[in-house]
Every structure is written in C-alpha cells, then in structure tokens.
Amino acid sequence: MNQDLEKKLPIRPSRTKFYSNIGLIIAILISSAWFSGFNVFEIFANIRFAFRLLNSLFFPPAWDYADNVIGPLLETVQMAIVGSFVGAILAFPAAVLAANNFIKVKGLNTGMRLILNFFRTIPALVLASLFVAIFGIGSFAGIVALSIFSFGLISKMTYESIEAIDYGQVEAIISLGGNKMNVLRYAIIPQVLPQYMSYTLYAFEVNVRAAAVLGYVGAGGVGQTYQIWLDLRRFDRVGIIIMISFVAVLIIDFISSSIRRRLV
Amino acid sequence: MIKFVNVSKTYPNGTVALTDINLEIKEGEFVAILGLSGAGKSTMLRTINQIIDVSSGNIYFNNVDINTYEMYGDDVEKEIKRQKELNPEFDETKLDLQEIDITKIKGKNLRKMRSNIGMVFQNFNIIKRMSVIQNVLSGRISYNPTWRTVLGIFPKIDKEIAYEALNKVDILEKTYHRASDLSGGQMQRVAIARSLAQNAKILLADEPVASLDPITTFEVMKFLKKINVGDGITTIANLHHVDLALEYATRIVGVRDGKIVYDIQIKDKPEKQIIRDLEQVYGRPLSHDDFVGDD
The missing domain is CATH 1.10.3720.10 (MetI-like)
Incomplete structure (x- = not known):
C-alpha cells in the first residue's frame, strides 16, 4: 500500500464487540434450549407418532362434518x-x-x-x-x-x-x-x-x-x-x-x- | 408593536440560544433576520408567540385590548376603522388598550394572543391529509368554540374568509384538493392563506423558502411582501439568502451566537456596504451559497 495512504488511514475499530455479541446470542440460544428441555433427538425418536396423528387428522378428511x-x-x-x-x-x-x-x-x-x-x-x-x-x-x-x-x-x-x-x-x-x-x-x-x-x-x-x-x-x-x-x-x-x-x-x-x- | 427587553433563553440541556436580546419592531416592518445556522434565529422567532418560553426578559406588545387580547398595533385609529368595517356594531369605547408582556400570560389568554400572530415554516407544516380548504379553515380555530373546530363545522363567514385568503395567494382553484397533492410552493401559499384567515397582525416566517427551488422562492417571497405591504402585516422572517433580504425586507437584523450584532434599515445604506457588513454577522466572507440568484 502507498505509504502516505497508510499513514492517513485511521486505526481499524476493534471487532471484539461484534464477536462477543455473536457469542452472547449463541450462548443464550443454547442455554434456553437446555433449560426448557428442548431435545432434537426426541423429535426424531417420536416422529412416527407425529405421522400417525397427521394421518388420522387429514386422511381422509371428515367432509361430512x-x-x-x-x-x-x-x-x-x-x-x-x-x-x-x-x-x-x-x-x-x-x-x-x-x-x-x-x-x-x-x-x-x-x-x-x-x-x-x-x-x-x-x-x-x-x-x-x-x-x-x-x-x-x-x-x-x-x-x-x-x-x-x-x-x-x-x-x-x-x-x-x-x-x-x-x-x-x-x-x-x-x-x-x-x-x-x-x-x-x-x-x-x-x-x-x-x-x-x-x-x-x-x-x-x-x-x-x-x-x-x-x-x-x-x-x-x-x-x-x-x-x-x-x-x-x-x-x-x-x-x-x-x-x-x-x-x-x-x-x-x-x-x-x-x-x-x-x-x- | 413588539419589544424585546433583555430576553435570554437557555435550553434545559444547557445550550445558550439567546443572550440579552433588545429589539423593537414597528408595525408594518418587514424584518429579515440573518445569521448562521444555530445562531438563535429560530428560537428568537418562536419566543415571539411563546412556542418557546424565555429564561429571562420580557416581550411586550403595545395596544392590546385586555378584553379580547386583540392587537391594535402602533396605528390604533387605522385598526379601529378596520374593525368597524368588519363589524358595524363595533364599540370602541369598550376598548381597554394596554401593553401586554406575552411571557407573563398563560392558558386561554396566551392562545388569544397567539391568534394575532401567524407563522409559516420551512416544512410548511400544513395538514397534508386534509384538503386545502380545511387547512385554511384551521386558521379560524381560535375564533370558534372547540366543539365546532373538533367537528370541523365552520360558519359560512369563516368559509368566505378562507376563500378570500386563498384568492389572495392565487390558489383558489386548489380549494378542494388534498394538501399532500400540492407542490412545495403551493403548500407554502396555503400556509400563508392560513395565516391570513387567522387575521394575523404579525407574521413569523421561519426559513419560509429554504425548501423551495429558486423560481418558487421568488414567488413565495412576493406573496409575503404583498401581504406585508397590502394588508400591513408586520413580517419577521428568518432568511438564509442575503439577496432575498435586500430585495424584500425593509430592515436586516443580524444574529450571531444568540446576540444581535447588526441592525439596519435597508434604505439607509448602499447594498454593497450592507453585504460587506454582513461578513461580520457570518464571521466569514459571503459566497455564492448566500445568494439565490447570481446577478
């Protein structure tokens, strides 16, 4: 880079705040999920019950009602x-x-x-x-x-x-x-x-x-x-x-x- | 007509806007207030109708009828004659003319005082979602009971006053248009008509042409001059452009850092001299930006 330009360029602002904010958001998400007992595996383990329910809800629809x-x-x-x-x-x-x-x-x-x-x-x-x-x-x-x-x-x-x-x-x-x-x-x-x-x-x-x-x-x-x-x-x-x-x-x-x- | 005595204004955040202002303005004058942005021009204008209150000092209006708070100005005879034309039963023996300090009154009386003082703004501040006629009729709010103004039902006489005002600023054909459909210059003319309908004796104009292009600028200034000369409305205008002040005003008041540093009747001095003097007000040489036209 041109030396003059480099001298004039202000010091780059610190990015610490940006990264720490992202870290904070991730921490909040994970801890909320943990505290509320959210579990991805549970969803997959029970997915067949969900399909069974969907089946009885909509197939076939109770048009007469x-x-x-x-x-x-x-x-x-x-x-x-x-x-x-x-x-x-x-x-x-x-x-x-x-x-x-x-x-x-x-x-x-x-x-x-x-x-x-x-x-x-x-x-x-x-x-x-x-x-x-x-x-x-x-x-x-x-x-x-x-x-x-x-x-x-x-x-x-x-x-x-x-x-x-x-x-x-x-x-x-x-x-x-x-x-x-x-x-x-x-x-x-x-x-x-x-x-x-x-x-x-x-x-x-x-x-x-x-x-x-x-x-x-x-x-x-x-x-x-x-x-x-x-x-x-x-x-x-x-x-x-x-x-x-x-x-x-x-x-x-x-x-x-x-x-x-x-x-x- | 208006007299500032030792007026100072410091905002709650500590900004000193006005320091020890002493100024007397006579009826019928067209005063241009010049100065840099932030010099205190807007604050000074707004203390006259007490949209902004003062920290200390007084602002007097002479010959105000204490019963109605109507201003009779410097030429009392002329105003009485005008009142008699408006109302044949007008009884001048009931008048009780006194000097009123607007900084000392409140509530209903302050609102009555304000109804003598019209105001036009840089952003026009007309009600864009209402029609032109409704905007001009809003100039009549202080002459009608609140229930009428809230329902928007104005008497026939007020409508006639409104049409006449619109005619005076050449915009009668837009009477039933929505205000938001107008151009900037037309909006400012509606604002002037609103002040006319208000029956203002004094007109405060806060940068009235700062949002307008050069052609409409001259047009609006001409209307301001017309009502100043034709209707004798005392006009006080904050202006950015020196040539506008020289062409339309009768007097220039220069404000710098909240103080009046210059005050001159334009006819008393050659223009070139005034322009040179104004460099003191601005604290810098004048440039093309300080003029609308380059000629």
Whole structure:
C-alpha cells in the first residue's frame, strides 16, 4: 500500500464487540434450549407418532362434518370483529395519554404505560378463563378477553406512532392559538389515523387466530368444538376444523393485509 | 408593536440560544433576520408567540385590548376603522388598550394572543391529509368554540374568509384538493392563506423558502411582501439568502451566537456596504451559497 495512504488511514475499530455479541446470542440460544428441555433427538425418536396423528387428522378428511364447522367459525370471526373494535375504541384515548409529546406530564405517561403493559402481559387465554369465571361460558367472555387483548396491542403501537409524528404540525396548530383538543384533532389524528386503522386490522387478524383457541376454556367460537372432538379423540373431525379454519384465516389475512397496505 | 427587553433563553440541556436580546419592531416592518445556522434565529422567532418560553426578559406588545387580547398595533385609529368595517356594531369605547408582556400570560389568554400572530415554516407544516380548504379553515380555530373546530363545522363567514385568503395567494382553484397533492410552493401559499384567515397582525416566517427551488422562492417571497405591504402585516422572517433580504425586507437584523450584532434599515445604506457588513454577522466572507440568484 502507498505509504502516505497508510499513514492517513485511521486505526481499524476493534471487532471484539461484534464477536462477543455473536457469542452472547449463541450462548443464550443454547442455554434456553437446555433449560426448557428442548431435545432434537426426541423429535426424531417420536416422529412416527407425529405421522400417525397427521394421518388420522387429514386422511381422509371428515367432509361430512364440514357443515357443522361453519357456524362456530363465523362466531369466532364475529368475536374477533367485536373484540378488535371495542379494543380499538378504548385504545385511542389510552394511547393519547401515554404519548409523552402530547401530554407532557411524566407521571401520567408512565402510569398509563404501566397499565398498558399490565394488560399486555396477560395472555388472551388466561383473560378468557378469567372472564368465563365472571360471565359464564359463552362468546361474551371471549369478546371481553379479545377486547382487552386488542386494547393492549393497539394502544401500545398507537402511542408509539403518536410519539413519532412530525411535531411541526403541532407547532403550527399551537401558533394558530389552538388548544389541546385542536392539536389532537388537526395535528395528531390526521397523522396517526392510517396507522391506527392498520393496527386495528392487525389486531383483528391476530384475534381471529386467538379466538379459535379461546373456546378451549369455554369462551365460545370454534375452539369449543375443538375441545369436544379432541376429548372424544375424533381426530378426523379436528382435522376438518383445522383445514376450514386455515382457509378462513388465510382469506381474512389476505383481505386485511391488502387493506393495510393501502392505508399506510 | 413588539419589544424585546433583555430576553435570554437557555435550553434545559444547557445550550445558550439567546443572550440579552433588545429589539423593537414597528408595525408594518418587514424584518429579515440573518445569521448562521444555530445562531438563535429560530428560537428568537418562536419566543415571539411563546412556542418557546424565555429564561429571562420580557416581550411586550403595545395596544392590546385586555378584553379580547386583540392587537391594535402602533396605528390604533387605522385598526379601529378596520374593525368597524368588519363589524358595524363595533364599540370602541369598550376598548381597554394596554401593553401586554406575552411571557407573563398563560392558558386561554396566551392562545388569544397567539391568534394575532401567524407563522409559516420551512416544512410548511400544513395538514397534508386534509384538503386545502380545511387547512385554511384551521386558521379560524381560535375564533370558534372547540366543539365546532373538533367537528370541523365552520360558519359560512369563516368559509368566505378562507376563500378570500386563498384568492389572495392565487390558489383558489386548489380549494378542494388534498394538501399532500400540492407542490412545495403551493403548500407554502396555503400556509400563508392560513395565516391570513387567522387575521394575523404579525407574521413569523421561519426559513419560509429554504425548501423551495429558486423560481418558487421568488414567488413565495412576493406573496409575503404583498401581504406585508397590502394588508400591513408586520413580517419577521428568518432568511438564509442575503439577496432575498435586500430585495424584500425593509430592515436586516443580524444574529450571531444568540446576540444581535447588526441592525439596519435597508434604505439607509448602499447594498454593497450592507453585504460587506454582513461578513461580520457570518464571521466569514459571503459566497455564492448566500445568494439565490447570481446577478
């Protein structure tokens, strides 16, 4: 190399950090697998049981039962729709309170975020069992569980969007003599509305999948039928439920995500 | 009309933006504030409408009606006449004109004071997902109850004010377009129309043409000059380009390291002399970059 060039070239930054990070990630992976009892050999040793189960699930499919799946599946989708809708409505004011560029009261932001995190920590299934205990068996408990679950999801993502808005538009509304409500209406909502709707649709997609399981604890929908036929070891009927649900989820995901692409 | 007395601003992170600013601006002036980036120009502008509060000092506005917080400026008679034209029942005996220190007021009164002061920005800061007319109507928010502004239902008179404002900046044909569909120059004109609809007596322009190409730059500057001369709106503009200041402003204020180091009425000195003086403000010789046009 040219001597002058070599003199000007800065000292190469140390790569130690990069290698140590990779080492750390590998260590975490291996130790997690070890602690949770994950064993690759066990998978291979039991693989024939898996094939046997697959065989009884799908070969042949219980077509004659298909008609009975549609009703509970529709109920599941309805639960997901109502749950996402209620969750979204509750999420917006919560997100506004949690966003530190709108309400500049640190205590309020932190308090709100704690509440949101609390709701997000509880799995939907646990929420559903709690509400089944309160409201009894049926889809209402499921709807309440999904509402709270969507609330946690949508409010978290929405408040992060509010914090990422272009603050110049807020300045403009303040300079016009606007109050907090004006700032919300003219500077914040127009900027976050597409994202907010997109998060609501995303919550709906997640809810359709979650709702399918909720019935397992008695919270209505297609999950309840899963439970019945699994208990009776009628795997062919479980199989047809899985297939039809899979197609329904695919269609819903496709429609929802194509709307979302157009939103943002 | 505006009087800075010993205004200083230190940000919470310790940055000193303004030190002991004393400045008086008369009604109808077009003041160009020049200085390097980071000299404190933007902060100075934003203290006038208290988007940024001051650490110490006062900013006074003369002849403010204490009942409505409307500014009557230096020429009270002229403003009373204008008010009478707008509202035949206007009763001047009820006026209680006082000098108001904007750094000392809060809440509703501060918002009323702000409604006298329009602002346009480098990034236009119009609401891109709303139509042009909605943007201009947002200039009327401080004249309407909150429920109306939140529902977006403005009275007919406000709509007429908005159309007139759009007409004044030659963009009436875009009234029902979505703001995001406009070009940069058109967006800035909408922002100016919004300030007109606001019935601003003072216009703060923070680098109003810094995101525009040379042709639209002159166009927007012409509109700023038009409303300054035609409507008597006192204009204070942070500018990057010396030739724009010389052509459109009546006065140049030079800011360096948070202090006012230069202040001159443009008509009082030959341009060449001012350009030479400005090297002190910038702390370096001026180059092509400091001018929009090379002629």
